[in-house]
Amino acid sequence: MIRTPIDRRRLLKGTMAALSAAVASPAVHAQTAGPRVVVIGGGFGGAACARALRKADPRLAVTLIEQNRTYTASPMSNSVIAGLRELTQQQFGYGRIEHSGVNLFFGETVRIDTQARKVLFGGSADLLTESYDRLVLSPGIDFRWNAIAGYDEAASKLIPHAYRGADQIALLRRQLESMEDGGTVVIAAPVNPARCPPAPYERASLIAHYLKTRKPRSKVIVLDAKDSFTMQKLFENAWKTLYPGMLEWVSVSSGGAPTSVDPKTRTIATDFDKYEAAVANVIPPQKAGRLADLAGVADRTGWCPVDPLTFESKLHPGIHVIGDAAIAGAMPRSASAATVQGRICAAAIAALFAGKTPAAPTLTSSCFSLIAPDYAISQRGTYRPVGDLYNESDPGITMSALDAAPAMRSREAKEAAAWFTDITTGVFG
Numbered sequence: 001m002i003r004t005p006i007d008r009r010r011l012l013k014g015t016m017a018a019l020s021a022a023v024a025s026p027a028v029h030a031q032t033a034g035p036r037v038v039v040i041g042g043g044f045g046g047a048a049c050a051r052a053l054r055k056a057d058p059r060l061a062v063t064l065i066e067q068n069r070t071y072t073a074s075p076m077s078n079s080v081i082a083g084l085r086e087l088t089q090q091q092f093g094y095g096r097i098e099h100s101g102v103n104l105f106f107g108e109t110v111r112i113d114t115q116a117r118k119v120l121f122g123g124s125a126d127l128l129t130e131s132y133d134r135l136v137l138s139p140g141i142d143f144r145w146n147a148i149a150g151y152d153e154a155a156s157k158l159i160p161h162a163y164r165g166a167d168q169i170a171l172l173r174r175q176l177e178s179m180e181d182g183g184t185v186v187i188a189a190p191v192n193p194a195r196c197p198p199a200p201y202e203r204a205s206l207i208a209h210y211l212k213t214r215k216p217r218s219k220v221i222v223l224d225a226k227d228s229f230t231m232q233k234l235f236e237n238a239w240k241t242l243y244p245g246m247l248e249w250v251s252v253s254s255g256g257a258p259t260s261v262d263p264k265t266r267t268i269a270t271d272f273d274k275y276e277a278a279v280a281n282v283i284p285p286q287k288a289g290r291l292a293d294l295a296g297v298a299d300r301t302g303w304c305p306v307d308p309l310t311f312e313s314k315l316h317p318g319i320h321v322i323g324d325a326a327i328a329g330a331m332p333r334s335a336s337a338a339t340v341q342g343r344i345c346a347a348a349i350a351a352l353f354a355g356k357t358p359a360a361p362t363l364t365s366s367c368f369s370l371i372a373p374d375y376a377i378s379q380r381g382t383y384r385p386v387g388d389l390y391n392e393s394d395p396g397i398t399m400s401a402l403d404a405a406p407a408m409r410s411r412e413a414k415e416a417a418a419w420f421t422d423i424t425t426g427v428f429g
């Protein structure tokens with residue numbers, strides 16, 4: 001059954017207990033009379049955008065719809081997998097966002113009626129409706145299940161991807177903990193474009209650190225669907241120094257691309273070989289989160305083309321797409337980028353409602369990769385819109401120096417932790 005907003009208010013008062021899947025937060029703020037913006041997806045992009053919208057113009061009625069009551073952040077999650085951090089340190093609630101005046105609803109969005117400008121969410125028989133003047137989507141990524149034969153959602157319960165969600169991170173950590181010394185951990189790294197390009201190599205590094213300190217007869221093999229990867233020289237130098245003989249990278253040209261997976265035996269086949277893993281981690285090819293399909297804003301690539309000034313969809317006026325789901329040219333798919341895109345998008349929406357022209361933004365993004373607890377490398381970029389996309393702009397991409405001293409690597413590890421605290425406090429705190 002579909003309910004209108006009027007039904008919803010009655011529902012919330014009368015039958016709260018019966019409403020299991022979609023639950024409005026207890027203290028729903030009074031709607032302002034201003035234009036309505038609905039943001040779907042309370043990750044880095046969506047949460048940053050919802051907050052920034054209220055700040056940009058308090059007359060806007062801003063609603064955030066998120067399917068989970070607790071957000072589990074992926075940055076630093078490789079440290080959780082390697083036993084260097086606890087999962088709870090990755091988890092954030094939405095209380096502060098609600099206190100900033102954002103109307104908050106928990107429930108899965110299951111339909112977007114772009115003609116009527118309505119969103120239906122809840123996931124149970126009782127769907128709730130929210131109307132919008134402008135809609136912002138920040139759904140993150142989805143996986144191309146079965147692009148590697150045999151690797152579907154059911155298989156991910158046995159061989160985790162650990163690229164989204166708390167359960168997956170916890171499962172990979174448990175599997176590593178229960179693995180016997182002498183086993184081989186096989187990580188399958190995806191083709192680009194994908195979420196956080198350095199993350200598979202950070203993961204391989206930190207798993208190697210775990211094995212070196214707890215199960216030293218074991219090893220890690222990275223099977224890659226690519227011939228090169230970001231910050232490759234920095235990673236490879238560190239591997240030679242920290243994990244000699246423990247970590248092997250197999251490029252696509254050397255037969256690294258996985259073609260099929262047998263989840264029961266944890267066997268990963270490539271065109272050249274078969275790898276029997278004691279623990280396997282398959283990170284499949286990706287596309288924009290399913291919401292993008294629901295709204296019809298993804299193109300044939302599976303990602304969402306947007307105007308770089310406003311992040312408004314090129315396929316559907318009135319709908320903005322930010323974060324990993326959007327095509328933003330040279331900008332990497334990162335929490336850093338999603339957060340800054342959320343804020344730029346909010347400023348652009350406020351400008352559009354005020355009849356102004358949004359300013360051309362300069363965006364920066366920084367990405368740290370931990371290779372050992374006291375050893376990190378980083379890549380920072382500055383981007384400006386050129387034509388339809390973001391291009392690198394002065395001072396361009398800067399990376400950690402190849403010959404940096406250990407003290408510098410250790411300082412970058414501290415900066416990585418400080419970056420995580422800053423970004424999560426700014427978005428959720």
Ligand SMILES: Cc1cc2nc3c(=O)[nH]c(=O)nc-3n(C[C@H](O)[C@H](O)[C@H](O)COP(=O)(O)OP(=O)(O)OC[C@H]3O[C@@H](n4cnc5c(N)ncnc54)[C@H](O)[C@@H]3O)c2cc1C
Nearest residue numbers: 041043044045067074075109140196323324334335336338
């Ligand atoms: C292992 C790993 C390490 C990483 N390390 C870093 C790092 O060091 N630095 C960095 O900057 N980035 C890092 N990233 C990348 C970063 O996590 C993502 O780029 C970022 O989370 C993207 O934000 P987003 O808002 O686009 O998507 P997400 O953060 O995924 O948020 C999407 C939200 O939408 C919600 N949602 C989806 N569909 C629906 C629906 N139908 N209804 C309601 N809600 C819905 C989801 O529940 C989720 O909360 C890492 C990623 C991984 C996997």
